[in-house]
Amino acid sequence: MKQTSVLKRISESRLLWPLVAWIIILIFDAIVEPGFFELGIIDDPVYGKHLYGNLVDIFNNGAPLMLVAIGMTLVIATGGIDLSVGAVIAISAAMGAVLINPALGNQLITNDILTKNATNTPLPLIILADLAAGTLCGLWNGLLVSRAKIQPMVATLILMVAGRGIAQLITNGQIMTIYYTPYFWFGNGYILGLPVSIYIVAVVLLLAWLLVRKTAIGLFIESVGINAKSTYYSGINEQNVKLLAYMFCGFCGAIAGLILSSYVHSADGNNNGLNYELDAILAVVMGGTLMTGGRFSLFASVIGAVVIWTFTVTVYSLGVPANALLAAKAVLVLVVILLYSDYTRRWINRFFERRGPQHGTTN
Amino acid sequence: MTEAKNIVKMLGIAKSFPGVVALEDVDFSLRAGEIHALMGENGAGKSTLIKVLTGVEQPDQGTIELDGKLVQVRSPQHSQELGISTVYQEVNLCTNISVAENIMLGHEPYRFGSIHWRKLNELAQRAVNRLNIDIDVTQPLENYSVAIQQMVAITRALEVLSAKVLILDEPTSSLDMHETNLLFDLMRKLKNEGIGIIFITHFLAQVYQIADRITVLRNGKLVGTYETSSLPRVELVAKMLGRSLTELDALSKEKSHEEEKKDKQHLVEAKGLGRTGSLKPVDLELSASEVLGIAGSLGSGRTELAGLIFGIDTPNHGSLIVGGEKVNTFSPLESLKRGIALCPEDRKAEGIVGDLTIRENIILALQARYGWFKFLSMQKQSEIAKKYIQLLGIVTPSPEQLVRNLSGGNQQKVILARWLATNPKVLILDEPTRGIDVGAKTEIQKLVVQLAEEGKSCVFISSELEEVLRVSDRIAVLRDRTKVAEYSGNVDDQTLIHTMAGEL
Numbered sequence: 001m002k003q004t005s006v007l008k009r010i011s012e013s014r015l016l017w018p019l020v021a022w023i024i025i026l027i028f029d030a031i032v033e034p035g036f037f038e039l040g041i042i043d044d045p046v047y048g049k050h051l052y053g054n055l056v057d058i059f060n061n062g063a064p065l066m067l068v069a070i071g072m073t074l075v076i077a078t079g080g081i082d083l084s085v086g087a088v089i090a091i092s093a094a095m096g097a098v099l100i101n102p103a104l105g106n107q108l109i110t111n112d113i114l115t116k117n118a119t120n121t122p123l124p125l126i127i128l129a130d131l132a133a134g135t136l137c138g139l140w141n142g143l144l145v146s147r148a149k150i151q152p153m154v155a156t157l158i159l160m161v162a163g164r165g166i167a168q169l170i171t172n173g174q175i176m177t178i179y180y181t182p183y184f185w186f187g188n189g190y191i192l193g194l195p196v197s198i199y200i201v202a203v204v205l206l207l208a209w210l211l212v213r214k215t216a217i218g219l220f221i222e223s224v225g226i227n228a229k230s231t232y233y234s235g236i237n238e239q240n241v242k243l244l245a246y247m248f249c250g251f252c253g254a255i256a257g258l259i260l261s262s263y264v265h266s267a268d269g270n271n272n273g274l275n276y277e278l279d280a281i282l283a284v285v286m287g288g289t290l291m292t293g294g295r296f297s298l299f300a301s302v303i304g305a306v307v308i309w310t311f312t313v314t315v316y317s318l319g320v321p322a323n324a325l326l327a328a329k330a331v332l333v334l335v336v337i338l339l340y341s342d343y344t345r346r347w348i349n350r351f352f353e354r355r356g357p358q359h360g361t362t363n
Numbered sequence: 364m365t366e367a368k369n370i371v372k373m374l375g376i377a378k379s380f381p382g383v384v385a386l387e388d389v390d391f392s393l394r395a396g397e398i399h400a401l402m403g404e405n406g407a408g409k410s411t412l413i414k415v416l417t418g419v420e421q422p423d424q425g426t427i428e429l430d431g432k433l434v435q436v437r438s439p440q441h442s443q444e445l446g447i448s449t450v451y452q453e454v455n456l457c458t459n460i461s462v463a464e465n466i467m468l469g470h471e472p473y474r475f476g477s478i479h480w481r482k483l484n485e486l487a488q489r490a491v492n493r494l495n496i497d498i499d500v501t502q503p504l505e506n507y508s509v510a511i512q513q514m515v516a517i518t519r520a521l522e523v524l525s526a527k528v529l530i531l532d533e534p535t536s537s538l539d540m541h542e543t544n545l546l547f548d549l550m551r552k553l554k555n556e557g558i559g560i561i562f563i564t565h566f567l568a569q570v571y572q573i574a575d576r577i578t579v580l581r582n583g584k585l586v587g588t589y590e591t592s593s594l595p596r597v598e599l600v601a602k603m604l605g606r607s608l609t610e611l612d613a614l615s616k617e618k619s620h621e622e623e624k625k626d627k628q629h630l631v632e633a634k635g636l637g638r639t640g641s642l643k644p645v646d647l648e649l650s651a652s653e654v655l656g657i658a659g660s661l662g663s664g665r666t667e668l669a670g671l672i673f674g675i676d677t678p679n680h681g682s683l684i685v686g687g688e689k690v691n692t693f694s695p696l697e698s699l700k701r702g703i704a705l706c707p708e709d710r711k712a713e714g715i716v717g718d719l720t721i722r723e724n725i726i727l728a729l730q731a732r733y734g735w736f737k738f739l740s741m742q743k744q745s746e747i748a749k750k751y752i753q754l755l756g757i758v759t760p761s762p763e764q765l766v767r768n769l770s771g772g773n774q775q776k777v778i779l780a781r782w783l784a785t786n787p788k789v790l791i792l793d794e795p796t797r798g799i800d801v802g803a804k805t806e807i808q809k810l811v812v813q814l815a816e817e818g819k820s821c822v823f824i825s826s827e828l829e830e831v832l833r834v835s836d837r838i839a840v841l842r843d844r845t846k847v848a849e850y851s852g853n854v855d856d857q858t859l860i861h862t863m864a865g866e867l
Binding site: 217219226 | 675694695696698699705707712713714715716717718719723727728730731732733734735736737738739781
């Protein structure tokens, strides 16, 4: 009896399907490319001894997507969507780059000044400005959705389009290269042999989890996503709940922008965080949160993001050219959507139901 | 015996779902030209029986005969082909296309490869005329009331799908008195034409108004089939509940005790409270320890009045005084803090949060008052949930069940529990007993009287005069978006009906 209830709890857990998907991809990798899981220790002249290998890369490169997926989960759970996170990443990256620029405020910018690996802005201020820019973007989205009552898809589409322009305005229309070593630490540094970005994800995930599960906010978000009207009638300010979700999503996008620009040593208004919103939505869907809102799991969304990056790395390591990646991803999307459709679910459930009692007797 | 022939005969029907026996050896027969009421509490098996008859579910055991021939109803489409049509509570039509298109949908006449519109409209008009429905079929369906929409659905079922058996599932629950009578006229006409009608409703009075026979189900079993004339109302209720109705009588006595108190303090005072387009100015006082009944038909402004007092809408004239202080900010949260609670009319859309658990639904309003950061511990939440599940008799195996899966009556109790948990001074109940079974209805009525006894001020809004009269100490009558009269609780129902109709 107890065994079946444990089995049932596992099969009902939101973590199950993304984990299964991940394991399937890893098994595939193990077969196709025996060296896929090799880990080594390298002694880097700048960052010291650290781990390297495909798995480390997946987590390091996937960190920005995981962050965005965390924020996107809350937005989708309220029944909304945020198409602007990619643009928010670009804005945040541009903000960082422009503040680092030691020539800030000077009329004359020489190559000499730009490349001297220094800045006049203190690093904490740069980070703060980054985060503030992202959160402000979230505030804008949130106000449009909760106060102006614009459909989330339309409301965030505005910033999705405008955001890249804003990022270009900030960097004066240029791809801005960053020459400031302390800033690179976020995307390239290591703590105890593991990439810094992994720690950042862990901290944000923990904070988000505390925020939604140790306060009433998680309950309110789910309640708004399931039935906003009933929630409002129960005395909950549903507008502020939505506002908070969009702001948090913008905040997560800002951190992702920080890591990304640090990783590539530059800010590019056109390409930073391109298509991240779509990958993040896919990660959230894989994590079992319904697009119509309601119940969500932050951990499941993060695993969804891990799956997407593992898939990406796998496709690359198979030698598929980068420009065919999107086609390969489409296959992943198709499989995920089919797996999560009611029809398939019913079919799987029926399969297990039929098998269920026999398992019981053989055990 | 000169028994008319059975057009439907179901014998020994049994159906179980995992863990539940929904029907057990149920016999049911429907004669041509009769109106047959199917009665029972929620969960008695009415809808399962209908689903078996209409092919939505396949029976585990038992046989179905149509016109004396053994049939197996494979699917809802198949049942339509066999001449069985169902008209549901929520009309299943497209409101934005014309009446004629709705009636002829899927059976449009064609000429030269395209729809022959003139003929389509002619056919539809002839169909509605035949049933004495006086409407213009070229108008969009949404221009007509729900009652007419239902009649259109019936027209489609009879004239286009040529049904011999018509199933009406709670057709009157959103109709006012006049509309109900229109529907009943139509039902009588069809009956005389030899159509067999299965009528499912929670309104006892209507059963006695129109049904020829009554079949009662309880807990998936057949209690019996009776001629309406030979089954007194009290006995019918007793059969549905499986117990006697002394409880109800006790309730009336409790109420008459209440009458004594006179020196009451006003908890809420509305002076000329109104909102353009929704409610004309209304004066109203609510005092502790009393039940104020609000009688009025749909659209009389009763829901709007409740909404203004609870702060869903902001009034634009008049004033609202709560506990001696004038209210300036209107929102559910502010009302909650002032001790006013509202169980809204539309339970599904405005009340429950279906995919949350019972526990979460119950603590929702209390948590709203505590705010975002003072989160009730899981233990405290469970305690509160368990307390109210027990107190209100919510039937569920655990507080962790999804509210969506509960019956209507239990959902209503969950919403009541949500508000009682906040310990309100004023409790406004808008149609708290709509669409729920007799047992739960009685329990909720009792609870309202009890709450008033404990010192709360209750506002009880209902379309059913009988229950308004039963629970109220005072009754305000609303008509045409304003208050037209106020009576003491012992007013007779005739006076109320005439006031509501505007003849007094």
